[in-house]
Amino acid sequence: GAGVSQSPSNKVTEKGKDVELRCDPISGHTALYWYRQSLGQGLEFLIYFQGNSAPDKSGLPSDRFSAERTGGSVSTLTIQRTQQEDSAVYLCASSLVSEGGYGYTFGSGTRLTVV
Amino acid sequence: AQTVTQSQPEMSVQEAETVTLSCTYDTSESDYYLFWYKQPPSRQMILVIRQEAYKQQNATENRFSVNFQKAAKSFSLKISDSQLGDAAMYFCAYRSGLGGGSQGNLIFGKGTKLSVKP
Numbered sequence: 482g483a484g485v486s487q488s489p490s491n492k493v494t495e496k497g498k499d500v501e502l503r504c505d506p507i508s509g510h511t512a513l514y515w516y517r518q519s520l521g522q523g524l525e526f527l528i529y530f531q532g533n534s535a536p537d538k539s540g541l542p543s544d545r546f547s548a549e550r551t552g553g554s555v556s557t558l559t560i561q562r563t564q565q566e567d568s569a570v571y572l573c574a575s576s577l578v579s580e581g582g583y584g585y586t587f588g589s590g591t592r593l594t595v596v
Numbered sequence: 597a598q599t600v601t602q603s604q605p606e607m608s609v610q611e612a613e614t615v616t617l618s619c620t621y622d623t624s625e626s627d628y629y630l631f632w633y634k635q636p637p638s639r640q641m642i643l644v645i646r647q648e649a650y651k652q653q654n655a656t657e658n659r660f661s662v663n664f665q666k667a668a669k670s671f672s673l674k675i676s677d678s679q680l681g682d683a684a685m686y687f688c689a690y691r692s693g694l695g696g697g698s699q700g701n702l703i704f705g706k707g708t709k710l711s712v713k714p
Contacts, residue, residue: 514701523600523687523704524641540701570639574702584631585702587641 483507485588487573493594494563502558502591506575514585515548515558518570527571530556563595598623600690602705609678610713616663617673617708619688627693630664630671631702635685644686647671649693675710683712 486505494500506513511532516524526540530550541547545563550556560567570592574585599622609615621630632644647655647664654662659679663672675682688705 521706523706524702526701526703529701572639572641574641584633584643584646585641587633590639592639 485573485575485586487571487588487591489591490589491592491594493596496565496595497562499559499561500563500593502560502571502593504556504558504573504575504588506554506556506573507577507586508554510575510577510586511553512576512585513550513556514574514576515556516572516574517542518572518590520569524572527558560593563593565595568593568595598625598628598690598692598703600688600703600705602688602708604708605706606709606711608711608713609675609682611678611680613678614674614676615678615710617675617686617688617710619671619673619705621669621671621688621690623669623690623692625692629691629693630662631689631691632660632662632671632673633687633689633704634682635687635707637684641687645673678712680712680714683710685709 488503513530515527518524528548529537545561548558570590572590574587576585601620628649630647633641634644635641645655645657645660647662654664659676661674685707687707689702691702
């Protein structure tokens with residue numbers, strides 16, 4: 482696609498429910514990152530995918546968070562048993578390469594509200 | 597670990613005037629990249645400008661320019677002839693030049709909210 486697409490744009494869920502957030506990167510981009518942006522904060526790294534390699538999960542805040550990337554393209558971030566502190570904007574970014582001074586192309590994010 | 601600090605939570609500028617947003621960072625690396633991103637209410641992060649640490653010349657993109665002071669670890673953004681459309685959150689970000697993968701992860705400051713007065 483022309484840009485990074487994320488869905489849904491907004492999600493309200495009840496505490497304890499599971500949610501899935503989707504990211505469709507730019508076609509051909511091999512590197513994909515998930516970030517979390519809490520209110521008034523910068524972006525916090527969550528997870529990184531590069532091609533078909535094993536993902537770097539070092540930024541995931543707890544084992545309730547997981548992500549997968551199918552066929553080196555679309556990625557899904559899953560949050561199980563959501564808590565109120567999970568409320569944030571979840572941003573996805575992709576890049577053609579994972580090295581060098583390339584910035585990333587970001588999606589518009591999913592605003593998650595846990596009530 | 598690298599850190600990025602933006603000491604101005606909010607800034608305001610009159611339309612057509614010039615404003616400078618501050619950013620400092622901490623790193624022991626000599627090879628890295630610095631970025632300024634703009635985040636309007638649409639939430640999408642838009643790359644404004646980037647600087648390679650090995651370049652002494654300050655990057656410029658139209659009305660946007662940076663003052664990169666490597667020794668001081670300072671990377672400020674100057675917006676000239678401010679326009680109403682410049683109103684947004686601005687984030688400074690650091691990326692290691694050492695290898696790829698998650699080492700290429702962007703490290704962000706907490707942002708500066710810029711308001712432009714007509």
